[in-house]
Amino acid sequence: MGKITPFLMFQDGNAEEAMNFYTSLFEDSEITSIVRYGANEAGPEGTVLQATFTLKGQEYMCIDSYVKHKFDFTPSFSSFVTCDSEQELNNLYHTLVEGGQELMPLDNYGFSKKFGWVNDRFGVSWQLNLPL
Incomplete structure (x- = not known):
């Protein structure tokens, strides 16, 4: 394989x-x-x-795709990005969410220092994490 x-x-x-x-x-x-x-x-x-x-x-x-489908991207599949700094996380979050959709705003949800989840302007989903 x-x-x-x-x-x-x-x-x-x-x-x-x-x-x-x-x-x-x-x-x-x-x-x-x-x-x-x-x-x-x-x-x-x-x-x-x-x-x-x-x-x-x-x-x-x-x-x-030249064929138009009745489905598109879904947040149930996303790219998970581990950031090295809060500044890096903030920059990525604000750039990716521009023209897109906020799914989980930047915050401390207990499992990391800071986390945010967005769909970008193309509909692709991104989880951005600053580990504990």
Whole structure:
């Protein structure tokens, strides 16, 4: 068996924008490959047929789906980020929640010094934690 990789399906043609946003937030992150739809292919020309990117060494895959589904991202699957400082956590939280949705505001919930949970503007869910 090969490795297991989180997979994100974007339905609004913004996979590349999301990858650029995420890799700009986390150091040691990069887009590693992009294959785009060409002319006369199933998806809109130039959108992402398949791409991979890494965030702090964790590989993700993503696509721009040309099929509109009745489902989208759900917070029941999220990326859990362990932050090194309160400033780092605050910066990530405020950047990710902009245009998105606050699920759990920044606070001390007893299991960490500070924690917050958001859906970003693309609908992807992030848990941000500053450990005890």
